Structures are given as C-alpha cells and as structure tokens.
Amino acid sequence: MAADFASWSLGQRGRVESALAAGVSSDVPAGLGDAMRYAALGGGKRLRALLVLAAAEAVHGHADAALRAACAVELIHAYSLVHDDLPCMDNDVLRRGKPTVHVQFGEAQALLAGDALQALAFECLLPDGDAVPAAMQAALARRLARASGAQGMAGGQAIDLASVGKPLTEPQLRHMHELKTGALLQASVDMGAACALDPLPAPAGAALHDFGAAVGLAFQVVDDILDVTADSAALGKTAGKDALADKPTYVSLLGLAPARALAQRLLAQALAALDASGLADTARLRALAEQLVNRTH
Amino acid sequence: MAADFASWSLGQRGRVESALAAGVSSDVPAGLGDAMRYAALGGGKRLRALLVLAAAEAVHGHADAALRAACAVELIHAYSLVHDDLPCMDNDVLRRGKPTVHVQFGEAQALLAGDALQALAFECLLPDGDAVPAAMQAALARRLARASGAQGMAGGQAIDLASVGKPLTEPQLRHMHELKTGALLQASVDMGAACALDPLPAPAGAALHDFGAAVGLAFQVVDDILDVTADSAALGKTAGKDALADKPTYVSLLGLAPARALAQRLLAQALAALDASGLADTARLRALAEQLVNRTH
Numbered sequence: 333m334a335a336d337f338a339s340w341s342l343g344q345r346g347r348v349e350s351a352l353a354a355g356v357s358s359d360v361p362a363g364l365g366d367a368m369r370y371a372a373l374g375g376g377k378r379l380r381a382l383l384v385l386a387a388a389e390a391v392h393g394h395a396d397a398a399l400r401a402a403c404a405v406e407l408i409h410a411y412s413l414v415h416d417d418l419p420c421m422d423n424d425v426l427r428r429g430k431p432t433v434h435v436q437f438g439e440a441q442a443l444l445a446g447d448a449l450q451a452l453a454f455e456c457l458l459p460d461g462d463a464v465p466a467a468m469q470a471a472l473a474r475r476l477a478r479a480s481g482a483q484g485m486a487g488g489q490a491i492d493l494a495s496v497g498k499p500l501t502e503p504q505l506r507h508m509h510e511l512k513t514g515a516l517l518q519a520s521v522d523m524g525a526a527c528a529l530d531p532l533p534a535p536a537g538a539a540l541h542d543f544g545a546a547v548g549l550a551f552q553v554v555d556d557i558l559d560v561t562a563d564s565a566a567l568g569k570t571a572g573k574d575a576l577a578d579k580p581t582y583v584s585l586l587g588l589a590p591a592r593a594l595a596q597r598l599l600a601q602a603l604a605a606l607d608a609s610g611l612a613d614t615a616r617l618r619a620l621a622e623q624l625v626n627r628t629h
Numbered sequence: 630m631a632a633d634f635a636s637w638s639l640g641q642r643g644r645v646e647s648a649l650a651a652g653v654s655s656d657v658p659a660g661l662g663d664a665m666r667y668a669a670l671g672g673g674k675r676l677r678a679l680l681v682l683a684a685a686e687a688v689h690g691h692a693d694a695a696l697r698a699a700c701a702v703e704l705i706h707a708y709s710l711v712h713d714d715l716p717c718m719d720n721d722v723l724r725r726g727k728p729t730v731h732v733q734f735g736e737a738q739a740l741l742a743g744d745a746l747q748a749l750a751f752e753c754l755l756p757d758g759d760a761v762p763a764a765m766q767a768a769l770a771r772r773l774a775r776a777s778g779a780q781g782m783a784g785g786q787a788i789d790l791a792s793v794g795k796p797l798t799e800p801q802l803r804h805m806h807e808l809k810t811g812a813l814l815q816a817s818v819d820m821g822a823a824c825a826l827d828p829l830p831a832p833a834g835a836a837l838h839d840f841g842a843a844v845g846l847a848f849q850v851v852d853d854i855l856d857v858t859a860d861s862a863a864l865g866k867t868a869g870k871d872a873l874a875d876k877p878t879y880v881s882l883l884g885l886a887p888a889r890a891l892a893q894r895l896l897a898q899a900l901a902a903l904d905a906s907g908l909a910d911t912a913r914l915r916a917l918a919e920q921l922v923n924r925t926h
C-alpha cells in the first residue's frame with residue numbers, strides 16, 4: 333500500500349509538473365513569464381494538487397477538470413508564496429532552497445508575477461470549448477475564488493500580519509490558520525469532489541469537506557512543529573523564523589508535545605470523516621493525510 | 630441626447646457604487662475589509678463599468694450578469710491601481726485626490742487588499758444558484774482572467790516596468806498599452822456583449838470587439854495627453870509623473886498635436902465599428918467613446 337501510494341504520488345506529481353510547465357508560458361512580455369515559471373515550476377510537495385487528484389479519484393471525477401483544478405490550486409499557492417516572501421510581508425530570501433522571486437527578479441516583477449499567477453489559476457479552470465462542462469468550470473472557479481480571497485487565504489494573511497507580537501488564544505490562532513492555509517487545502521479537497529460527473533450524495537460531500545478541514549488544520553500544526561524541530565536545509569526555507577518574528581504558533585501556544593498530540597487527533601478526525609463518507613476509493617486521501625501529518629519537512 | 634446620456638451615466642454609476650458597497654464587505658478580518666473598501670468604493674469615473682453596461686444594453690443582455698460584470702472589472706481595476714501605486718512600482722502617494730492605499734494602511738495591507746480584490750472580482754462573477762446561467766458565468770470569468778493576467782494587464786505592466794528610460798517605437802508603445810490598459814477596457818466591452826441571452830451574430834460580436842480595441846487605445850492616448858496638459862487637482866493624481874519617471878508616452882513619442890489627432894482617429898474607428906455592428910441600441914456606447922476621448926481629466 334505504501335509503495336503503491338508512493339508510486340501514485342510520483343506519477344501524479346509528474347502529471348501536474350508537466351501540465352504546469354505547459355500552462356505557465358515563458359512567452360510572456362518583458363521577463364514576466366520567467367518570473368512566473370520560477371515561482372510555479374519544479375518545486376514543492378504539490379500537496380494541494382495531490383489532494384485535488386485524490387479527492388477526484390474518490391468520486392470518480394472528470395479527469396481533465398481534476399488536473400486543471402490541481403494546477404489551479406498550485407498556481408494560487410505559488411502566487412501566495414511570492415507575495416508572502418516580499419520585503420513588506422515576511423521579507424524572506426530563501427524558498428525551496430532557492431532565492432525567493434523578488435531576490436531573483438526584483439520586487440516589482442515579483443509583485444506582477446504573483447498577480448499574474450492568480451489570474452492564470454482562474455484561466456486554467458475556464459478553458460474554451462466544452463471539454464469541461466461550463467457548470468463544472470463555474471463551480472471550480474467559484475470555490476477557488478472564495479478560498480483565495482478576503483474570507484480565505486488573503487484574510488488569514490491579514491490576521492497573521494496583525495497578530496505579530498500579540499498573544500492569541502487557541503480559537504484565534506485556529507481561525508487564522510483556517511483562513512491562511514486551511515481554506516486553500518480545504519478547497520483542494522472540495523474542488524476534487526466538485527469534479528464528480530454525477531451529483532455527489534450530500535453526506536459524502538460533507539464528509540470530504542470535514543476531511544479537508546481537519547487536514548487543513550493538521551497541516552499548519554505540523555508546519556509550526558517543523559519550524560522549531562527541523563533545520564533550514566531540510567525545510568528548504570528559513571527555519572525558526574516564526575519564533576524570530578514573534579509570531580504566535582501552535583508550539584508557542586500549546587508546547588511541543590501537546591501540539592504533536594493535536595496533530596494526531598486531527599489526523600484521526602480526518603480518517604474518521606473518510607470512513608463516514610460512504611465512498612469506496614479513499615485510500616489515496618487516507619495515505620495523503622497520514623503522510624502530511626507524519627512528514628519531517 | 631447629451632442630457633439623456635448624462636442622466637443614464639449617473640444612474641448606472643449609482644447602481645455600480647451601491648453594488649460594490651454591498652459586495653466589498655467590511656466584515657473581513659484584521660482591517661483588510663477597510664483597505665479593500667477604501668480602494669474600491671466611492672471614486673473613479675467607473676468607465677469600465679459603464680462600458681460593460683452600455684455593451685450589455687446594446688445586446689439586450691442579462692441585467693444581473695451585466696451588473697456583476699461591471700463590478701468585477703472595477704474590482705480588477707481597483708486592485709491594479711493599489712498594486713501599481715506601491716513603492717516598488719510607481720511609488721505614488723496620491724490617487725483620486727486621496728492618499729494611496731499603502732500610505733493609508735501600510736504596504737503589507739495594500740498588497741493583501743489588492744490580492745483579495747482580484748479574488749473578489751471572480752467571486753462576483755460566480756454567484757451560487759442559477760440566477761446567472763453557468764455558461765455565462767464561465768464565459769465572463771474566462772474573459773476577465775485573460776484580460777487581467779500575463780497576456781493582458783499584468784503583462785502590460787511588466788513591459789511598462791521594463792521600458793522606463795528606453796526609447797520605444799510606436800508599435801512597441803501600442804503593444805504595451807494594448808495590454809496594460811487596453812485589455813481590461815476591451816474585456817469590459819466583450820463582457821457586456823457576453824451577457825447576451827441569445828448568441829450574438831458573429832459580425833456584431835466582432836464589431837463590438839473592434840470598438841473595444843479602438844476605445845481602449847484611445848483612452849491611453851488621452852491619458853498621456855492629460856498627463857502633460859492637466860494639473861494634479863483636475864486629475865486627482867500626480868500630473869506629469871510619466872515625464873518625471875522618463876516613461877515613453879504618446880506625447881513624448883509623437884508630440885502633442887499628433888497625439889491629439891491619433892485620439893480623434895481612434896474615436897472615428899470606434900464609431901465606425903458601431904455603425905458596422907448592425908446593432909440598433911449603440912447610442913450609449915457612442916456617447917461613452919466620445920466622452921472618453923474628449924474628457925479633460
């Protein structure tokens with residue numbers, strides 16, 4: 333099973349990398365394409381894409397729509413990293429072991445590359461013709477827009493900004509993460525489910541939604557743990573930066589051992605949701621959740 | 630006719646302002662909603678929105694879809710101004726007679742507000758339910774994504790960045806403006822046309838597209854003229870900044886009188902396209918084009 337998942341995961345990541353390499357064109361004015369490709373290609377765990385593809389597999393979804401949705405969530409994720417790394421935000425110089433986009437291409441180009449990647453994510457979901465049904469295109473783009481905006485990722489980043497140096501309660505910290513990283517992870521699962529060719533039974537949709545919520549929060553708890561336990565080389569980014577920036581984290585709030593216990597509880601919740609979904613083919617989603625919580629970088 | 634247009638224009642701007650005031654919620658985390666509202670509400674000529682609404686009127690289009698499209702293009706325009714004003718871009722402190730968003734709210738919040746406004750533009754086009762047909766939602770969002778991204782507005786801004794202090798030929802300058810400002814103006818007309826309830830005859834669609842192209846370029850030529858002939862108070866932004874920044878413009882390339890003649894030629898082209906459209910109700914589009922070219926601020 334583990335070997336099977338590793339092979340599936342490798343194959344799917346290859347498909348996503350190829351689709352992104354074809355979709356993020358370098359034939360774009362004034363070096364903008366180079367900055368966009370630098371930001372979007374050849375890096376990252378592609379966790380969000382894998383969540384889309386695994387959820388689509390669980391519902392026997394539309395294959396082309398699922399690959400497009402997988403690329404779209406990765407494009408949004410890539411844009412958010414480019415903007416998050418800018419000097420006026422986290423001012424980070426290292427990402428995935430390479431100089432960040434603004435270090436490599438300048439701040440203005442990084443700003444524009446992020447903006448253009450966001451637009452490209454929507455383009456990717458809205459192809460010409462009827463290869464993907466219009467209603468599915470609209471449903472996917474709707475979910476992505478909500479997850480990316482003020483009530484999702486961008487809103488979470490605003491809370492994050494406003495929280496530096498402030499004590500947060502656990503519900504406040506949870507709310508920040510539900511928006512900042514949770515919304516897009518959740519949307520990844522929901523978008524995979526929205527690739528279903530026939531309407532999904534409501535309980536199955538709700539169970540996948542619960543799975544996405546638990547996995548989304550678990551991801552952030554583990555991120556906070558790794559920020560203090562892993563080194564920069566393993567992470568491919570600057571370790572310990574949350575503590576340096578005096579940002580509240582699950583580790584600073586709960587302590588290391590309770591944070592680890594929370595991650596395991598969230599994993600158990602996620603797996604219970606899959607069991608309750610009534611769907612047969614959830615093995616990939618299960619394996620992804622386990623890998624995500626037990627990862628070391 | 631002129632009075633009728635003025636009254637129509639005032640009424641439509643009121644509808645757009647109300648829809649934006651309702652759609653850009655202040656109930657958003659950590660002050661982000663305030664920055665978004667500051668950027669998006671109560672200012673501007675709403676030219677793009679009026680182009681959408683006038684084009685939709687010419688094709689007897691879906692009223693709710695047209696208002697949504699009008700708001701969406703204004704949200705994209707608002708986000709682009711916020712990002713364009715940032716210190717790493719034009720570093721401008723005055724916009725519509727008020728401090729720019731980053732001056733008022735800080736750079737990080739301005740960055741996020743722009744990002745969230747882009748996402749909101751797509752949300753606006755993709756409502757739940759079937760009040761707007763899914764195929765129309767997808768068609769509108771598709772056009773907006775293309776006009777906003779690397780092959781549209783963001784690409785044009787990248788060329789603009791790369792062109793400071795460089796001599797451009799007229800075709801190069803034209804290409805920059807076709808992307809930077811033309812693509813969204815063009816999309817405004819095309820999106821209005823895409824609100825047609827029945828498929829538009831191909832020649833009518835093509836004629837409206839030509840109209841949008843001519844108007845989009847004329848707008849920028851006039852902008853370049855006003856940058857040297859109007860003062861900051863009339864413009865509500867810093868006048869003369871293109872010359873200060875050593876940016877190529879139609880005036881620097883052609884001279885003032887030839888630039889004015891070009892604007893009039895483009896207006897004539899736009900009006901000829903309307904005549905060729907075979908559509909009966911193009912009076913608003915005609916009046917908009919005339920107003921746009923003959924404006925003094």
